[in-house]
Amino acid sequence: MSSSYQTELTDMPMAQDFSVLRDVLVVPWGLNEVAGAKRAAGLFDAKGAYLPQAECLRYEGSAVSVEPEIDAAAPVETLSGRYLFGGMAYGHFGHFLCESTGRLWALAQDRGFDGVIWLPKIQLSHAQRLVKPFAPFFSAMGLSDLQLEAPQTNTRVEEIVIPEQGFGIGTLSSGRPEYRRFMQAHLGREIAAEGPEKLYISRSALNAKRGSVLLETEIEARLAAEGYVIFHPQDHSLEVQIARYKAARQIVALDGSALHLAAMLIAPACKVAIINRGPSQNIDDYMRQFEAFAGVMPTRIDAVQSYWFPEGRRVVKRETHALLDFKALGKALGAAGFRKKTPWKAADATQLAAEVAEREARAEVAFTRYDAEAA
Template structure:
């Protein structure tokens, strides 16, 4: 059973935000430090992207910017939609316990400019939060700062406390009950051939349409519309992706849900979060025949070939489709064309063996470049 921090709000007090030494790619010194040099409670970060420890307090002689208006430390924000949801919302429950006019302060892992974080404002709008907000990475002194214990997110592997969900549910604009017989397939096909995906997802959509599923591309709608669409469905099948982060937060207890893997293993964060709210266990379907990667470093940009017969059998057994009849693989030409749709004609998709060789060469080049520049 997850042990959540006790709900706790600290402040107002004065303190200085300071990013310190980098420990490794995903860990660093960071904190908000009181005038006596001690760290302010709940100013640490707990995320797979950036976990922090308190470092040396700021030098009293260091010149820093000063913010005089009341502020609330809201935690870490990242660029991706799903990571914004699970990292930038876990402290917001405490806004009911601080002055209405506080400015929200987020800190980034790297760049502080707002345009790198396009999902913060839509998430705040969804929750009816009208407070101004800033992203601050440089040393900054706050004359009046509040913090609160994290109650949701990566610190807890995607889980949320009852305190968080009670607050979150109360902030949503509406709540919908599933409608009998309504089926939804949440697709990634609208993201384009350059995204991580399945080959021939259009073929998968054709098969699901025969079974009465509506194809849904959530990136085309605002967040309230996405939530309404999810909650009204009785059966949902998801292409593995970031849409699961929002759905997991608004899931209704009676909904039956399946996710089709596109990577060798579901990311643990998705796996935990999508089963965090009441309801039947999510059916995880691994029907992958083979995975390929474009010749780039990013692992999440992989493209997989599905075994459609195996997929149809799993969805039939789970009660998501009525029959596996007709669930056969597309022809080789269609698969090859779809597989290569996101790369240049001069490039080649890499299988697992070729990718290992590519990454080995890539890392060697990076080491050589660093040695030369250092």
């Protein structure tokens, strides 16, 4: 692929090693403490050797799991059957889709798998609480007969296969060829397209701490007036989300995790506009994924005018409250054919001040304003 968003990983085949390892020890929590987002967890073979091929990636070449120190006194459970190692199990749907499904492509091989086993991302007293929400996804894949496991205690698995991870964040967001083919062949294959042709995927009802834009409801109102249906994915079942994305022919959205699913499902004729929602450049991941999975190059819109963040704190770019230049946004959408070319008015200063104050009150802290150029 010639796009600047693609890398050599995009078309690089994965190793077809489906060796079955016996008596593998899954260690979900090591004794050693690890700083930051990384954590001590991993797999060991029957002789006690660490298995680096089971390290879980977020970005290319950057594992979030490191070799754990095993508590020799800890009890060890046993799990009979043949399991596919799925990586790290995330409760957040976006991270689940990117990091917990990246090895599922190996299920395309008829290897007699009884289930999928992951390392848990969080500690829970009841292990099934983490994987139970995965059931609708596996049902949509036609794989509801698989047993799903993310043990919280050291577990010795009778047989396990550890394929390469074919999806993730950053350059991994294009997906490797085998992963893309698998998802395209299975995800939502029994779910019919149903819904409006023009869709705006909203973040306005999400927890503002996750980061979004100010006055998004005003953007919604302006697009609704031009025939867009405002869609809040978190309010709908996975089946409905899949049906809506399949049916859409025009999608406008802020960059956000809902787009990971949409990129796997849209028709090649669908036009997509992605609006950068803050000073981070995570939008690149979605541009990369849409092109690689659907052959669709989205219209990218950068219209951040300024942003706010709690004062006295280091700015986390994904968690800012950004103001978009409404005039520039309307013009860009019009030029790309997503709306009429009639000009949009600038954001109302009184409405803006009220929304900033409301978010400050909710966060119980004053915000500092930053110019977009300072990002």
